[in-house]
Amino acid sequence: MSTPGSQWQGCEVGFLGDSMSTLCDTTANKRFYDYLHNLLGLTPHVYARSGWQWKNLLGEVDKLKRDHPDVDAVMVWAGTNDYNHSCPIGEFFTESTAQVNANGKIETRRCRSHVMSDSTFCGRINLLLSKLKQTFPDRQIILLTPIHRGFARFSQSNVQPSEQYSNALGLYIDDYVRTLREAGSVWSVPVIDLYSISGLYPADSAHDCYIQNPETDRLHPNTIGHFRLARTLQYQLLSLPAKF
Template sequence: MRFSLWQPGRLLSKKNVKGWVRLTLGDMGGFRNMKSKWAGKTWGTLGDSITAANGYQPLVQDALGFSRVHNYGVGGCPMTAGGERDYGATTHVGRSIENTLDCVTIFAGVNDFRLDKPLGAIGTLDPCTFYGAYASLIEDILVKNPLCRLNLWTPLHRDKDGYDIHYVNAAGYRLCDYAEAVAALGRIYALPVLDLYAQSGLNKLTLSNFTTDGLHPNEAGHRRIADMAISFLRGL
C-alpha cells in the first residue's frame, strides 16, 4: 500500500509538486519515531513480575523509538526492603541502574500489598516501609541522574488468592492505599504519575480478559498498559 500527497480538490503528482514524495507503510514507522522526543533515547523500567515479563516495553519502544530499554523487573518482589524477598526489593535494585538513562519508570506496589508491607509515614526514608523505600529510591535516582525523566506508575487492580481491591492486608491497608501513596510521592517530588489503578479499565469485571490469573497481564493486558504508557510518555 502506498500513499500520495493530496490537497482538497486534487491529487498532487510529479507534474505539480517539486520533490513529490511517496510514503510506504514501512517508511511511516520511521517517520513516526523521528517525531518522538524519545527517539534514540534510553529507558529503564523498574518493578515486579509485570515488568519482568517484558510485555509492555517492546510495544512502547516500537511506538516511541527508544534506542535501548533496560528491564530491571524482579518477579515476586516488593518495593519495600526486608523479609525473604529483600534480595529483589525495588528500592535496592533501583540503586544499581545506569545513571545515564533518559527516562526511568517505577511500577511497583502490588506485591507490597500482597506481602503486608507497612506504609509508614510520608516524608520518611525508612526502606522497611513503603513510603520510605519509595522515597529513598526516588532521591537516589535523582541525585545520581537529575536530568532523567523519572515517572511513577500506580499498581493495577488485582483479584488473586483472595487479595482484591477490597481486602485489608495484615498491615491494615487496601491496595488503593499503596496506589495513593505513589500518587502522593509524585506530588511531593513533582514527578508525573501514570494512574493505572484508577484509569486502566482493569477491574473485577474485566480482569479475566486482561490477565492470565487475576494479576499477571496477558497480551491484551500488556497492550492496554502500553497504550496508556505511550500517550503518557509522549506528554512528558
C-alpha cells in the same frame, strides 16, 4: 498507531519493578515496554523480578547506572507486593522544631525531614527516589501506580486474595496507590496513574480477555492486557519530556 518522531524516539529507558515488568515472567509473550519500543521508538532496559517490593529496587539503581550510564529516563512500577506483604504505609516526613534565620532574625519554627527507612512504604519511596534523584539528577523519572488486583493462586502456600479484601494491616490496594500519587508531589516526579486510567479491571469476568488465567491468575495481564497498558502509556508519555 505508532508515533514516529516522538520525543521518545531513540531514548534509552530503565524500568524498575516486579513481575509486571520482569523479563523472565511467562504471563505474556510481549510486555508493555516491548510495545512501547514499537509505538514510541524507545529502548527498554529492565531491572525487575517477581515478588519485588520498593525496598528491593535500591540496588538496581546502581546496576542501571553501571550498565547504562547514559539512560535518558527511569520508570518505577512497583507497590502491589508492598500491599500484598502488608508493609505499613507510614509517613513521608517526621516533624520537629528548629531555629532558623528568617529575614535576619533567629526564630523557632516547625521543621520536617524525610523518613528514610525500608520498614514503611513511605520510607521506601523516599529512599529510592532520593537515590534516583542523586544518581540521575538531570534525567526524567516517572512513577507508575499498580493496576487493580484480582485473585491469584500460584501454589498452596501462595494464594493472594483479590483487592476486595484488605491486607493483614486492614489496608486496601488503593491506600498504596494514593500514597504513590502523593509521592509525585513530595519528590516532584510525574505519576502515571494506571490504577485509574489503564482501563484494566480484572475483578470483572468481562475482562478475562486481558488477564493471564481466569481460574488461577487474575493478577497479571496477558499479551492483550500489556498492549492496552502500552497504548495508555504511549499517550501519557507523549505529554512528558523525555530529555532535559
